[in-house]
């Protein structure tokens with residue numbers, strides 16, 4: 474059983490990826506930067522996938538807030554485009570900074586709008602969702618080890 478609810482779990486992912494961006498910016502060695510860039514992309518892809526498979530549909534069912542969801546999905550699509558470019562050009566620091574900006578914006582939307590609404594919603598079992606998110610994440614991480 475998860476020890477914390479789904480919003481806390483997802484926010485821990487957010488914090489972890491923001492720390493990786495900090496490490497990326499502090500790294501002066503090109504190889505280290507490339508390793509961090511691919512780790513960041515991988516973590517983000519898994520995070521977006523579990524949100525889209527598990528958290529967003531539960532949020533939609535419980536709140537019907539399509540405006541927030543459409544925004545979030547659009548931001549995921551934009552992030553995926555940036556990630557594809559970075560994966561083809563891992564040395565491109567400018568793209569990494571653009572990705573960081575976009576992710577920061579998206580994370581703030583989830584943290585300040587979507588997660589508070591989810592915690593208020595009736596009929597979202599945030600503890601059960603945390604278990605599902607965790608299980609799916611470990612599955613996906615095994616498929617694509619960093």
Ligand SMILES: [Fe+2]
Pocket residue numbers: 521524545549579583
């Ligand atoms: Fe998201």
Ligand SMILES: [Fe+2]
Pocket residue numbers: 483487520524580583
């Ligand atoms: Fe997220």
